[in-house]
Amino acid sequence: MLCRGQKREEQELGWYFSLCFSKLTEQNLEGIVLLLMPFSIPIFLRSSACSMKYWRLFLGVLIGILPMAVQAQQTLALGQNNYDNRKGIIYDKEVSVDFRIHTNGMSLGMNFGQIKTYYRTRYFHIDFGELRNSRETRQNKNIQAGGPNGSFRSFVYGKQNNFYALRGGLGEKVYLSEKGRRKGLAVGISYEAGPTLGLLKPYYLILRNVSENPSPFTTFRSEKFTSTNEARFLDINSIFGADSFTRGFGEIGIVPGAHAKFAMHFDWGAFDEFVKAFEVGLMADFYFRSVPIMVESDLIKDSGNSPVFINLFLNLQLGKRS
Numbered sequence: 001m002l003c004r005g006q007k008r009e010e011q012e013l014g015w016y017f018s019l020c021f022s023k024l025t026e027q028n029l030e031g032i033v034l035l036l037m038p039f040s041i042p043i044f045l046r047s048s049a050c051s052m053k054y055w056r057l058f059l060g061v062l063i064g065i066l067p068m069a070v071q072a073q074q075t076l077a078l079g080q081n082n083y084d085n086r087k088g089i090i091y092d093k094e095v096s097v098d099f100r101i102h103t104n105g106m107s108l109g110m111n112f113g114q115i116k117t118y119y120r121t122r123y124f125h126i127d128f129g130e131l132r133n134s135r136e137t138r139q140n141k142n143i144q145a146g147g148p149n150g151s152f153r154s155f156v157y158g159k160q161n162n163f164y165a166l167r168g169g170l171g172e173k174v175y176l177s178e179k180g181r182r183k184g185l186a187v188g189i190s191y192e193a194g195p196t197l198g199l200l201k202p203y204y205l206i207l208r209n210v211s212e213n214p215s216p217f218t219t220f221r222s223e224k225f226t227s228t229n230e231a232r233f234l235d236i237n238s239i240f241g242a243d244s245f246t247r248g249f250g251e252i253g254i255v256p257g258a259h260a261k262f263a264m265h266f267d268w269g270a271f272d273e274f275v276k277a278f279e280v281g282l283m284a285d286f287y288f289r290s291v292p293i294m295v296e297s298d299l300i301k302d303s304g305n306s307p308v309f310i311n312l313f314l315n316l317q318l319g320k321r322s
Contacts, residue, residue: 091115096275096319098127102283102311105130107165115321118271119175125192126168131285133159133293135304141240152241155205158234158303160225160295162201162248165285167259169194175267188265190279198255198287204243207232222247225295234299257287257307263315275319285309 094113100106107129113121140154171192202224209219222243225233232238263281287307294303 091273091321094121094123094275094319094321096277096317098125098315098317100127100129100313100315102313104132104134104309104311107167109167111171111317111319113173119188121173123171123173124168125171125194126166128164128166131163131165131198131291131293131309133163133304135294135302152206153243155239155242156203157236157239158295158297158300159203159293160233161203161291161293163255163291163293164199164201165257165259166197166199167194167285168196169259171261173265175265186267186271188267189263190265190281191260191262193260194258196257196259196285196287198257198285198291200253200255200292202248202251204247205233206240206243208238208240224248224251230295230297230299234295234297255287255289255291257285259283259285261313263313273321275317275321277317279313279315279317281313281315283311283313 092115094111094115096111096113098107098109098111100109107127109125109127109129111123111125113123115121136156136159138154138156141152169192171190173188173190175186175188177187204222204224206220207223207229209221220240223229223233261281261283263279265277265279267275267277269276285308290305290307291309292303292305294300294305296303296305
């Protein structure tokens with residue numbers, strides 16, 4: 001014989017448990033449990049001693065739901081990432097700008113990365129910058145007379161070309177330490193390789209103008225190095241200064257090559273939205289022929305021209321993840 005009100009309680013419990021299990025696939029399971037508990041407690045408080053089996057059933061369901069709720073959802077603070085390998089990561093793309101200074105020049109570049117895991121990012125890199133010869137020494141003759149474009153600019157004695165490198169390559173960044181999820185410094189390595197397009201721009205000097213009809217006034221002429229003006233181009237007394245930076249861009253030549261780099265990577269925002277990092281490393285540029293930056297002449301002891309450029313560098317990296 002059923003206890004008083006037992007049939008009604010069975011109906012209410014059936015509705016309660018069916019609602020619980022129908023919500024198991026939703027993310028906020030613990031919220032469902034907490035929401036339903038206040039409605040379920042009055043049901044059990046009205047139960048008599050003969051309803052103890054329902055108490056045992058309720059406790060069994062509650063014990064089974066709570067672990068699933070805890071595992072199903074993890075509350076993250078604003079801006080915080082979950083980098084557990086089992087659950088993936090929030091950010092999957094990274095774009096950053098490079099400001100690189102090396103022992104023989106500088107460059108400006110960009111990185112477009114794909115975040116594979118919290119500790120590994122693969123990226124495409126492109127940059128443009130200047131490569132100088134280690135023999136270059138800038139000087140100024142401090143001549144008071146004005147040049148064609150105003151005062152005379154400082155110049156590099158014996159230089160015949162400016163050399164620029166346009167690099168593109170694929171690389172990978174690997175973190176060796178996880179650091180604190182929100183604070184601390186992440187340490188890693190980065191490596192990269194790819195093709196390089198070398199660009200040679202003639203270097204123009206302001207030289208004393210030599211004519212068959214000498215003038216009582218000094219005149220000037222902008223000239224690049226050729227085999228016919230070698231003596232005057234390397235005569236320090238004939239040089240007044242360098243011509244403007246834009247002179248010679250219409251005469252650019254191409255030197256193909258390749259590059260590679262390896263660096264230690266230090267990141268203050270390895271798991272944050274914004275990229276804040278710097279690198280210290282070694283980079284190398286290789287070209288298919290010697291790059292004629294300096295004049296090769298008997299009047300210069302050693303031009304230092306080479307098809308290989310090996311440089312130490314420091315790189316500042318700023319960007320954003322999404």
